[in-house]
Amino acid sequence: MTHRNHLRGGALLAAAALTLSACSAQAGGGQAADGAIAGEITVITQRTDIVDTVFQDYKADFEAEYPDVTVNFEAITDYEGEIAVRMNTDDYGDVLLIPNSVKPDQFATFFEPLGSVEEMSQEYRLVEEKAYDGQVYGLSITVNTQGLVYNKKVWAEAGITDLPTTPEEFLDDLRAIRDTTDAIPYYTNYADGWPLSQWDGNRGVMGDPAYQNTHVAYSDTPWAEDEWHGISDGLLYDIVAEGLSEEDPTTTNWEESKTLLGTGQVATMLLGSWAITQMQQAAEDAGGSADDIGYMPFPYQVDGTFHAQIAGDYKNAINVHSEHKAAARAWIDWFAKESGYAYDEGGISPLVDGPEPETLGDFEEAGVEYVEMEPAPAGSESYEADIVAASEIDLYGNIYRQEMVDIARGAADGDKESFFADLDQRWADARASVGE
Template identity: 55%
Template sequence: MKKTALLGMAMVSLAAIGLSGCSSASNDDGDPSGEITVLTNRTDLVDTTFADYAKAFEEKYPGTNVTFEALTDYEGDVKIRLNSKDYGDALLIPSSNVTKDQYSSFFEPLGTVDEMSEKYRFVDAGAYDGQVYGISTFGSAMGMVVNKKVWADAGITEAPTTQEEYLTDLQAIRDRTDADPYYTNYADGWPLATIEGNLGATQGPEVRMEMAEDDAPWTEGTDQYKIDDLLFQTVKAGLSEADPTTTNWEESKNLLAQGEIGSMVLGSWAVSQMQDAAEAAGASRDDIGFWPMPWQVDGRFTSVTASDKVLGVSRNSDNKATAKAWVDWFTNESGYAESQGAISPVKSDPEPDTLSDFSALDVQYLELAPDPVGKEALLTDIANEAEIDIFGNTYRQKLIDTARGAADGDEDSFFSDLNDRWAAAQEKVSE
């Protein structure tokens, strides 16, 4: 696969058009000047990379000043702050507690879907009713970050093509190496939420509406079942860490990099972090690879691509011109996506080297279809009514507890309860 052909999207000149919604809006609101506060979840970058970004932005726009607030519990903290007008000037739009039909209540429009789609990927992620309220910081392809050396030591050099083969391979890692075959990241929680990004890998781009219309999505054959059954069976077989309550995300990067963990299901954004950790530990960056999930359709792997967080401007900002200029600059000039080894939101940017394994395996990429107009919040509404945080981590923590025998029940009872709650919520939401 050529880098310029990622996702089959036509490339446009970066110089041809800017972030048109932001640019025009900034002109309407005045030239960038004064101070802005930017909320971020990147606690690991705020004093280094992001400090450099602020300096570069301030040099481009003399008289501006960018201050960051890095939040460890980003979703939880921002949820509370949205109840006030104090949630910064530019911020990542929370994904678990703000529905798309609420965007206009909290965020400024940046442009129309039609004009933004000419230049940017993942536009729908921050859009509602034809308006864009947030621009993707970067995109990721879903798969497994693996320590290839660990897998090779267990006698495995090729990506598994089925769940059965995958579990057999993890068992080989358990039997032949000292590594934990899989790591759940149970304690931090949010990495468990990211595995939902595999939705669509076998069902296709319309999967969200199919799930919203399905009264039993945790039934064998659906993507939702595949995602959660894979996790359940992995934990049940003793192929993950001994005590999930003691996991630590930052430490997990070092453990995988040093060969103490064999694999984690994450987005491709994580690859460069693991490679950096390997290099820091004196290991080879080449030990870290990225393989597709162990499901094929017609003999071919599919990876779902999607936006990570989207960056927006507070409706209550006192300095919208500078906040919009920041969003424009961060998207087009910071190089953030490249630095993360991620898919750039700018269509003209090349595919990252972190997806080289996918190229060799001829993995096809899939971006989910936009939800139909008027149904943008349907799936989230059903999930919220059912109290099943499919885009969160609580129910998967309970899934892990059930699988390892720390909670009552088994997989059948666990999935049956999810289906019952989903069906009841679906009926109520449709009233």
């Protein structure tokens, strides 16, 4: 599995969610008194697809620079589920990716602080995303933006020459693809689940860096027609309801979907920019061309301009129980600065002065303005996550969106209006219970 985290972090309600009862964790401990960069460390990753290839090159390069360190990798397919269980013990590697189920006020229980926001932000982007009380606990493996990866040949074959600027124009384009080509207009990747979480991750489309601090958790109706979740989830619902997606979403397959899009059997998927290089590679592996793969902004404009949020992917962090914290910290910094991971994956560098990716040329041509969302106000870092937990709506996940898809395709009772009304009611009730 090769997915990435959606653009916002937060509390994901999963079956294996962390108990997070402090787990007897104690800050500090374990590091050699002299802070020597030495020892054997285990790095846990979600990149099962490249752990035995690309990551072995990283290991060789890192160990050449730090000969007293030995790096071992552990790749987990169901990363969120398995790591949540592991973190109820002390045994969760030396370096790991901060799971979405950990709330900001729990960071210090599980992870070693890396430095202050003020200090770390001089060198690294978006450090506040996994910070609490002024301390940073994780560094992004790459920085993503969000949009729709698509097969340019299919869209051209359908006679589409302009980018859609509204959800309705996007639906019109998908209808044209359905009516004039053999391609599936849109592919949900419903069965794997996690791709549906990508629909939450682009609040920057609204063009307001403060949007999530004035809407979403601060609204009783986030699924209203003019709110981000009403716009984004509403579009997904309409796509499925009109039969513009795969016939049986329960049979989708993430790995197969790359080849389907690369070969033009599928026209479009909403995914983070990290997916571009994977789709390009799939196209080439199937005998096609990487040039067939394009990336368009979400079909929504503010004052005639597309906007797209940039945000960190998963964050490398140090297990607070690690016995080799200096070596673990050396790996995290080396991975961000020297591995080339972000650039090779088509991502934006986690470094403030890092290289720009070539994969986002389509966004540049479309005049997309990037939006970096403002962090939550001090003291309110966990506010939205608390509402997510109280409402039992996995806002950053896939469960409620799978329910929505089931309703849209007629496999469950209800309609868009009643489903969204229920979400709004549960959200409003949760806000009332959490308070401010």
